[in-house]
Amino acid sequence: MILFYLLKVTACTILFFGFYVLVLQKLTFFKINRFYLLVTLLLSFVIPALQFEIKHEVVTLDTDPVANLSEVKMAEKPSQLIQSLAVEHQPETKPEIDWLSLVPFAYGAITLVLLLICIWRLFGLIKYTGNYTESDEGLKLINKTAGFTNCSFFNYVFIDGDKLGDADLAVLLKHELVHARQYHSIDKIILMVFKSVLWFNPIVYLYDKALEQVHEYEADEFTSAAYGSEAYASLLLKLAIAKSDMPLIHNFVKSPIKARIKMLFSSKSPDKKKNAYLLMLPMVLMLLWVFAVKSVYAVRQIRVENTSQKGLAETGQSLLNDNGTIEKHLMAGSVKNIKKRNVVPGNQGAVEFHGFKNSKESARPVKPRIISFTKITGDIKEKVSFMENAVIDIVDCRLNAKYVQLDEPNHKMIAKNAVLKTKDGNSLTASVIVFDLKNGNFNATPDNGKAADPKKPGLERQLKNALLAQPVNETDAKVEYRAKDSVKMSKDKSIVYLFGDAMVIYNGIKLNGSKITYNKTNNTFLANGATVSSNKIDGLIKADSIYLDLKTSKATLFGENF
Template sequence: MEWLIYLLKVTVCTVLFFGFYLLFLRKLTFFKINRFYLLGTLLLSFIIPVVQFEIKRETVVTEIQNSVNVGEIKPFNSVQPILPEYDGQAKPEINWSEQIYGAYVAVASLLLLICLWRLFNLLKYTGKYTKNGSGLKLISKSVGFTNCSFFNYVFINEYNISQSDMAVLLKHEEVHARQFHSADKMMLMIFKSILWFNPVIYLYDKVLEQVHEYEADEITSNGFGNQAYANLLLKLAISKSDMPLIHNFVKNPVKERIKMLFHSKSKNMKKLMYLLALPVVAGLFWLFAVQVVYANKLAGLKHGGLLVQEGKILFTDINSIRNIPGETLSSGKIDKTTSALYKTAQVKSNKEVLTDTVKPKPVKPRIISYRKLRGDVKTKTYYIENAVIDIVNCRLEAGYVEFDQANNKILARNATLKTLDRKSTIKSALFTFDLNSGTYSAENNEAKTGGNIHDAERKKDLLIKLNDKVDYAAKDSVKISRDKLIVSLFGNAMLSYNEVKLSGSKIVYNKKDNRVLVNDATMTSGDTKIKADSLVFDIKTKKTKLFGADFNH
């Protein structure tokens, strides 16, 4: 329904712009400026909802220097999408979005066809004409629409008008032709077809035609006099035409036109009133075209830890995209976006704490929106059109998605994969996601890249980096080196890594080599508890060196 939202935004713009015209500009005698205001604001009404500006505002995240009592923080799990089951007896539901769109297009197309038909009926009279000295093409016509013009074609009834009145009328129609007023009417016919449901667009058409006549009346009366020109308007008032594409000499209300002829001219200082429209334009741009994006700016920790932002306690984890080393996408190697597709692995028992094997937890996607979804219950395969899906820290936007729930794989075509902070984006004709391992591959016409690595040793190292989670806190103080690579915790220091928990009087966490040094150390994992004078824990290898250990606990 994005098309409907767009048209509603256009409608709001036209209402506000036209309301401003009625309040401030309608009685001004700057007819040419009023004409361009009406046309310009109509075009702006269609442009403003299309243009998109993004303003980024950062919210600062600072470190906690003192210990804070925090309850148990459970890892966030994405919600498994609820997918429909196929029922052979079920009747297809009515897609109201498509029905409304079809009705709108049908009405708009009909109105455009009517406009073209009227244009055809008008142009069929233009085969024979007489050209005068001013470049007007005079067409003699005694019935139907007469004493009117379409561009430089003037349809005139020569039998009921004197030569003096003819000169005035031709001068009036010459102004219409030279100012291209008929082009404005053609534009309004298109706008009315698109916004046929918007009553304000018909008011725009009426007021714009009125401004055309005021402009032509003003220029013509300067050469013939207001009184003589007003008498001619009254004389020809009885001959009117309903052809919407032409400018009839007396089609608009004669009373209003005569009043405007004798209306005092607006002072030039009143042109400043047009500047009052600028706040309206700015407000609509801010309302419909500007999007404010809030991004977290980390003032301290990058690899995890206890943080506070605007009085709220936050935890970061090591699989933040900004912290995983990787090379650029153009090189055909791993992009930083790859890291976001891995889920934090949880160690199941104390026996696995110091092992070299880490199995990633399957990723659970979360469907945000889609246009159409159908599925096969037997194969557990689902087909989604115009899908938006969150996969851990990334958002997938694809024209077509095949979700193989049985094998936990996703195939996305014509898709864009971007991080939720919008700092990394990959576009590809084909994405393949293995949700069991948390990896993906992206294929383009020129190359293939992704997060799948066939080398077992390199893959193991990558998974260690991507799946670790480190949280820590200290009672006395937390100090971080300038390069943010060394974190020192003093006084009842605590550091947790998956199910491994370390505590001691002092903890030094070196993020560069992924080692943790603990003094007066206690290490727990499940039911296992070890005390030592000091220990060194290697996050990469999951191995620990103990000094002065007490193995009785």
């Protein structure tokens, strides 16, 4: 976006000009100072426009939490809103004016007006150049008694002959000859354009004054060498009362007289101080690294199916394609007011459930009716959608699930962390329910057929109390993290992946794991092979996976023991 680019340009100008004021301004290398000001102003525009990529890749081994879901095709394109589902069920929103989108147009309009003013001033100056007399040095002299006088624009010199004697006129022409031969007027035009583009940046106006001062120092140095510093200083004081509001010209006494006279009698800087200009290189490299170098983190995961299905150990994990790039990221959310009334015992497989006809004799297609959800993503072309915190009616039952994947072409619907209720009050609670919409059957996975560990609610409650000890402030949440092998990030740097002996510390809670996924936007953590310790927790908590939500202070443990 153009506004972010201009902010980066502004940051570059601040650093470059700050170095000039602190180190270079008092040096008498006027030509080099002029070069520094022009080049750094140009670099301020170039550096943010450059883009260099540094690619990182890491290969990790990961297990698929639900083996029997592999036949369901995942979307192979970036997630997008499923309009066919969202239009009917999402609340209506009134159109609002996007004021932020109008900012670039406002900026462009102001810049255009300022550029037109520059052109108008340039033509206003050129209209005085019709009648002139040429000097032996090639200067075109124009007699002008009102407005801007005793100044120059390229080789045109505007003089007030009635107020200048022959001696004073010779000194002035020598001074303006330096401006003409060094093409200082080109610098003035360049600065006018830069000021029009960066009109909101106060540093560019300081650049203009500094460059004009360097021009005058350079011209003063040549002129005083020919006529003497004392005589030249006297002429400056004599004409000091003259002023001009024309920004394109070089007025003989426009630049601060005190600073110019002081510089006339200052000793020359020793050549060894030219080494100070070499400090510009580290600044350029630093700005290139900050604004032009972009790190691209790609995670390549090798999936190994886990037939034992250890619950939702990988809930909230990123879905990756064969190239290792992130396709989707469904972060776990909070489920409110849902009670798990019945945990169905037994082995994984088809479950007879009163109220949902799944016998082969009565096999028939069924169509789910979506009641509500908090978020939906997916692929319109493939007709695959992903819903969070969904409520769906199917046959004579109501399904409440944290995650639902609806695959229309394959007639599959998969619900995770689900509760299926009938009208007569019966319910089935399972970690995964797979619906065959074509035949009207479903399979339920009730936590590998094991009853929940009675210690789990108490441990999760301890974790929640530890998180609540200091409620998270989303604006300045302080989270420390590190990893032995590598720390990777998503393209927008909102998701951090920690690999190998990873650790996260927050509010006295220490979370360790072989792999930890940290979502900065949602303030959530998902750790594999995890342990948690804290002075507010009794002992060390171990689990196959641990999920922490700092916003809701929710903690969930996953694994064979839970």
